[in-house]
Amino acid sequence: MSFLNFDSYFSITEILVTEERIQAEFEQSLPNLGYLCASSKKDDIAPKTKLDIPLWLADALCRRGESIINWEIPKIFKDSYKEILEADACSVELCKWNQYFYELGLRLPRTTTDDNHKLAEFLLEVFKSRFRIIMDSEQNPFSTPLLRGQLSTLEKKLLVQGNSGKLQLLTWLNKGVKHIETSDVIDNIRKRKRLVV
């Protein structure tokens, strides 16, 4: 299972997750970077400027010993949103909050170890309670289209994996002669040809 292989330099998911914006306040001035802040016309970014910066930048700046920025936790991980998830995690449309809800939570810059621990634990609880509905619809090939709108990217991947696993089990149980199939690549090319014609 490589759904959460975060360490890979070439991971597409990781790059997309770290593109999410978080709000940060600069503690020191940054000369000649004023154009990053659309509302100001100055050349420099002054201390105490608030700016939405991508996670990759925030993370890199936090890792250095002296802090250049102070970042704020995204609102979807704040207490009010936590309460919604604690009430009933299954009915939340997680992908509308964030496509990469779990990954983002795990990827936030390091703060105090206590906070990190709490957030990780919270994410695990959310996942546990939602995992049951994923499992249910995996076993059922006629899954409701409504459910797909609710799931985050990670959960969707699990669902697809589960469905194909189920299918593989069925074919194995049928003990059929192994069929050789046309490659997916060719299939897709044919579909497109049909569209063009």
Added chain:
Amino acid sequence: MFGKEAIKLIHELDQCEEIKPFNEAIFQQVLEEINSLYEQNSKDVSTITETNTAPRNSVIVRHFAMNRNKRCLLTYLYHRLRRLRQIRWELGSILPSEITANLVSAESHWFQAYSKSLATYMRSIGEDGLNIMNDVHPPKSLYIEVRCVQDYGKFEFDDGQIVNLKENTYHLLPRSQCEALIRQGVLEHVSS
């Protein structure tokens, strides 16, 4: 913000599992962005003194931005190659024109080199070589029934026998010979 163009390349990879036409325009833009960041940095580095350390922060930010852009570009190239390699294993060394049209010349060169290495390896197994593309799944019978989906023309087997593959004809052929043709979409495996 930095890296806006670079992320478009990654989105393109994420949206579609196939090899799309190489996005030369955006690729060049990202390279230019890296270059301009580098120039600004080399300008700012000279202004850092013991009393004026502020430019250092900007240099750091730009440095991370350059690294980020580099990572996006490399990921773009890497995943295209991965997909190309996957296709090599599925379709063999001759690619359909729909795919070759989307490759840049460096990628075609890589593909040829990869095919060559693979062929050399397969020749080196056993006494007279082994085609490891065959029998991906263990076969249960030596002959299988196939239907011809498109006109292919004459096809010669290893033992010199020739069969004429015309559209909508049925044949009973040795499995090992026609596995590649089925995956290329010329034949269709008919279940008995």
